[in-house]
Amino acid sequence: MPLLSFCGILLFTGRPDRGGAFSIFNIAVSFVSSLILFFSIWNQDPLHQQVDWFTIGNTTFRVGILLNNLSVMMMLLVSLIATLVHIYSTRYMKGDSYLFRYWAYLGLFCFSMFGLVIADNLLLIYMFWELVGFSSYLLIGFWFTRESAVRANKKAFIMNRLGDLGFLTGIMILFTQFQTLDITELFAPNGLVAQTILSGDYWTFGTQQMPAIWLTLAGLAFFFGATAKSAQFPLHTWLPDAMEGPTSVSSLIHAATMVAAGVFLLGRIYPLFDETVLFVIASIGAFTAFMAATIALTQNDIKRILAYSTISQLGFMMLAMGVGGFNSGLFHLVTHAFFKCLLFLAAGAVIHEMHHLKDHKGLDFDHQDIRNMGGLKKYMPITFITMTLASLALIGIPFTSGYLSKDAILIQAFDWAEGKGGLVRLIPYSALLTSWLTAFYISRLIFKVFFGELRVPGYNTAAVSLHEAPAAMKNVLVILALFCLFPFFSLDPLNYDSAWLMEGMKSSPRAEHTASIFHTLIPIVVNVIALLVISLAYFWYVRREKAPDFSGNPLYRFSEGQWFFDKLYFRTFVGGTTSLARSSFLFDKRIVDGLVNLLGKVGLVLSVISHWVDRYIVDGLVNGAGLLAKAIGNFSRNFQSGRLQYYLVWMLLVVLTFFMIKYFSLAI
Amino acid sequence: MIPLSHFMLVSAALFCIGLYAVLSKRNAIMVLIGIEFMLNAAILNFVAFSRHDKFAASGQVFALFAIVLAAAAVAVALAIILNVYKYYKTIDPTEIDQLGD
């Protein structure tokens, strides 16, 4: 039965077609089959079926499907969200030319995403991994006549490629050591990885032996791959740019599913990581989360705020992975997928309406800029309510799904850092800080968009023609909003431990629970401060109508007035007007992005130089040989004058020369 | 008794005259005469050396052969020159440079 459903998924999702209806039917079939799969596999024995793929040397590569709790959960998640996004897209994308391409690309994406989660072989995962990147390339560049979209998709693909190199290196190391890439063989509790011995400087498996550093390198290489896909520092810059794609795509791929693939990969190969790698993962995750959150504070493009928020949340998941919270990381992955998808789709609805407004009235303004919005609560109540719900989940307010998973991560991070000294402690605290920043930027977004009055320049608010999103979009929002609530994940709204997802994932090897003061303290601290931050945002952006614009730097005043415990920290970064957020945005834009561009330029210069060398030196040598032959030819042609007497003179000279040589050589 | 070196000197002088004629004359007949000079220089040497020959006068026999052959060669050469003249209307060797093609 599961196999049948699997075939159904493969057959139905991969097919490109012209009409949206057929696509929706396909993805719905996939959804139903994954539902069936989910209930037959969840907490049961994993299903593992293989066929021979090809033989190379003495190694036979087998491919197959591996369905365990992790993969059926991902399948269910992907198919559910994909179905909803498909329905949403019927209205959102309506009227676009080349619509059939859109459906075909979406189908390809879903196919590769399913392949990714069920593949049982690292090589196969790598293949789907790249295919997912490829379909995201296609979808980002869906409006290929826009210059910025084409640039963004190229950037996304190349940065993902960079990460893929890491993945490939990891594969090469594992294959060299174990001669197989089968996940169950490698990573089962008594699998090959567990059988290796790390003694002294060597990492030994059977007769194979490698320097110990390669074990760490393998872990880092896989993590590097995950870094690119999940948009972590330093490879995160592609994600904000990827927002050039249609919003529905952003919600499906760049918020809910594809970017989570990196986290998923880490989950699949979890036993490989040693302490060093886990520490790197945790610190990168925490740093990314924090950086992205601060950036999100000052953005004005609604999709960009959400993109940075996604990066930040992915950082949380990475952090969870790094601190040994395997289950809470994946739990957060699931809850985040729902609320972030909802945020994007709601934002899409808003953008949709603003765009209509722009087209109707022939106005010229940026329809994604939150400074131009405001007061939409009146016109789009459902969107407002659902988006608020999602935001609350993002902040982690009790009774939402986000509360359960985020607190799980925070608590585990504190547990992990407990007993470790110095800088390690910074990691959980920065995560804490990040979650407050999250509260601020998302409430800023909500307040600016939905409260107050419409701020479209040169537009009379009396004659507003905005209205609620069409039914197809609205219903999707409502369904997703339901998933942001706690009962779907745990009956006890305050205790993450009883969440069934956490139970299902507990098989992870390194998760450990020690009850401590953090368990009660953290949720309280997080939520109290988060509420404070929200009310603060309300105070700034709703009550005061105009944000405090003295000296033109509300953020500076804001950070100085309220975040006094962080003042020093802020000052070291900016020490001035624009606050940490802007500087880290600058850092992001100039340094990280610039470095990539610089590398590109250096590559270009190098290639010009090597082209020059090629042209004039390497090629010149070749041509030089030809010229030399020609010169010799010209010289000897002089002898062939055709005059008898010249010939005789030459003959005489030659004979004489021979005589002379003979004579002198005898004399000597 | 005239020493061998005198013969050699005369012969060398003859040879050089012949060489000069061959290389510099603008008339094929003169070139031919130059060749004859050189030949005769060689014949003179044959005769001179035959005195020191262990065997009976073989040098002189060679000289006779050479004279006869030279006569034959001159006949052929003259015939060639006649043909060349018919074809090119000149016997100046510097103007006949088709050997180069």
Next chain:
Amino acid sequence: MSILSLLIFLPLLAGLVILVLPASFQQRYKYVALAAVIVQMLLSAYIYINYNGNAFSGIDEESKYQLVEKLSWIRLDLGSLGQLQIDYFLGIDGLSMPFLVLTSLVMLVAILSSWEIKSNLKGYFALLLLLDTAVMGVFSALDFFLFYIFYELMLLPLYFLIGMWGGVRREYAAIKFFLYTLFGSVFMLLVIIGLYFSVVDPVTGNHTFNMVHMMNPANYVDGSIFNLAANQELFGIGARLLAFIVLFVAFAIKVPIVPLHTWLPDAHVEAPTPVSIILAGILLKIGGYGILRICVSIFPDAAIASTWWLGLIGVVSILYGALNALAQKDLKRLIAYSSVSHMGFVLLGIASVTSEGINGAMMQMISHGFLSSMLFFIVGIVYNRVHNREIPSFRGLALIMPKYTTFVMIAFFASLGLPGFSAFIAEAFSLIGAFNSESINGLIPRWMAVAGSLGILLGASYLLWTLQRMFFGQTRLMGGEDWKLKLTDINGRETLALTILAAMALLLGILPSLAFDKMNASVLELIRLVNSI
């Protein structure tokens, strides 16, 4: 007459028919050629299906070759020097069989793209078919002398095809190509003669050109120049090493490697589209095939000794080719440089002497055969319409040529190694093999594989950049409205050719066992041979 001979001489026959046909049939020549190539393709498909990959693995045992055909050809009594023995000796194994199939498919595409040739059709098709004969001969000859004859026979038609039907600087390119290749093969002849005097046929006791006998050290005359035990030296280095280097250079020019590659961009740019397709699709593979069949098999000791250099050359070719491709403005030149880069993987895989590496290298050659043909075909389509192929002259082609752009994207993504296409499997396994080598036989260090993988990244960069510059964005053409009218979307014939190639690349990417099953046993046999020294 066996099927191999039929495969070889069928195109020659068709070429003769074309020569005999009167000029009034000029428009039918292409159909004659097409028919010959289709029959040839069916034959090679028959060979492929009936090929037994495991039982007959070939390499160094004559009895393990398939479709063997051995006729004595030249027997000349040389008195005290013995008898000159040259055989007409054909046979295939896992190393050569895939190339027969590749050749017939690429030739089919080349003929399909020859529709655009307008002048002197009789000579053109006759030469093209002669080339086909020579290539087939090279891949199936097992007698070194016969191999050499076919090898040289290839040059002649190519020289004229480039020199007469090529672009503006065609004469320069043709001469450059000819000299380069001849330079390699002249020295190869010396080695062939040396081998001839070193090797005897164990049955007849005559000196022989038989390649299979050359692979067995027992067949070498005691004290002869290439005898393994004799350790003869020439110019201060071992004679066998020197011979290996000479042969390697001869084939490496074909591959081509950096720094012996400069003929390639010129020849490609100047050659007409079908000839570019054949050059990239088939002729480059002769280099790789020669290295495996001759350099590595006959001189395994020298091969082992020089793997480090081979690997280095491979890595340098990968990176250097890719960097150069990045700097190009001419689309065809870009693709030519990308060929240099892709063929670097072949060398890297061969240098690893692991089963993954060599299988990967073989796969890379096959895959590159299909993909580079496809790429050159694609350039040919644009060039044929507006006689311009500078990247900056075009912009937003996707809007006016959507079907064409689809194929371009398939070709580009396939050749930058998107999984699901053959190039991915090939590159991944070349690299895995190279990486593995340090653990298995310690021949090439791991950093080479890692450095080589950077080539994949660069590959993505230059192809995607081109895609962005030429095909996306708003349409803007150098030639204005006039070009817009000329740039029609692809027609049925072009679609057919591109579909064949894309389908092959996809098929091999999804079911690599189609190729691996046929050649794996031979590769293992080759590795055993190399390691037995």
